[in-house]
Amino acid sequence: MLGGQLLYEGKAKRVYVKDENTLLMEFKDVVTALDGVKVSQAPGKGVLNAALSAFFFRLLESRGVNTHFIGYDGGRVLTVRRLKMVPVEVIVRNYAYGSLIKRLPLYKPLSKLGKPIVEYHYKSDELHDPLILPEDILNTGLMSGEELNTVNEVSLRVNEVLSSELVRYGLTLVDFKLEFGRDANGRLLVADEISGDTIRVIDAEGRHLDKEVFRKGGSVEDLIIAYSTLARRLGINVGFRCT
Numbered sequence: 001m002l003g004g005q006l007l008y009e010g011k012a013k014r015v016y017v018k019d020e021n022t023l024l025m026e027f028k029d030v031v032t033a034l035d036g037v038k039v040s041q042a043p044g045k046g047v048l049n050a051a052l053s054a055f056f057f058r059l060l061e062s063r064g065v066n067t068h069f070i071g072y073d074g075g076r077v078l079t080v081r082r083l084k085m086v087p088v089e090v091i092v093r094n095y096a097y098g099s100l101i102k103r104l105p106l107y108k109p110l111s112k113l114g115k116p117i118v119e120y121h122y123k124s125d126e127l128h129d130p131l132i133l134p135e136d137i138l139n140t141g142l143m144s145g146e147e148l149n150t151v152n153e154v155s156l157r158v159n160e161v162l163s164s165e166l167v168r169y170g171l172t173l174v175d176f177k178l179e180f181g182r183d184a185n186g187r188l189l190v191a192d193e194i195s196g197d198t199i200r201v202i203d204a205e206g207r208h209l210d211k212e213v214f215r216k217g218g219s220v221e222d223l224i225i226a227y228s229t230l231a232r233r234l235g236i237n238v239g240f241r242c243t
């Protein structure tokens with residue numbers, strides 16, 4: 001339990017108010033799958049996802065992408081800017097996988113897409129985060145046309161930065177999910193987390209170093225090994241070893 005008022009508790013995180021403009025994002029040792037139906041304790045996962053998120057946010061900031069990241073001192077907590085979140089999940093795909101194949105089985109699993117696909121999903125547990133069209137976003141006022149263009153451009157830029165970085169470590173970025181929020185000036189920043197829970201990454205042997213391990217029926221231990229392996233491959237020291 002951190003100091004400060006608990007603002008929000010989700011499946012994998014708690015968010016506390018640090019001050020008017022700053023939040024603390026605490027990553028829980030819990031893993032869920034199947035829309036929260038499968039829930040398990042996962043000791044070590046919080047630290048791993050906090051460390052992975054800090055690594056990816058620092059990388060993005062170093063390449064000129066504006067994010068909500070402020071700081072990380074180890075442990076399971078990130079300090080981030082307080083934003084008004086846009087209830088849209090942006091998914092960028094480089095290879096066909098997951099819900100893309102479910103939606104359209106014509107795609108061969110893990111076939112490379114001619115160019116990356118950017119998808120928008122309305123963030124709603126009740127509706128299971130349905131795929132929506134850019135027109136839906138504009139018609140309902142979820143984002144303005146200018147904001148939608150920015151989100152599309154920034155998401156593709158994030159894809160370039162993450163893909164090229166992972167390639168340096170012999171890893172392939174299959175797809176990932178981003179969320180955006182507006183600061184007090186209405187500026188859109190990349191927010192939430194970028195971790196083993198929100199990306200799909202495979203090694204040269206096609207092994208998943210992400211949550212897919214658990215979604216496919218693997219154990220919590222398998223999941224922790226996958227996330228630890230990803231962290232180790234990226235040179236992140238989380239202070240414990242399980243690989």
Ligand code: 5GP
Nearest residue numbers: 091097098099100175176177197198199200
């Ligand atoms: P898919 O739509 O194929 O299930 O997921 C595409 C990518 O977005 C995957 O990397 C997956 O981890 C991520 N993703 C999609 N929806 C969610 C979500 O509701 N929560 C989280 N944490 N990640 C998601």
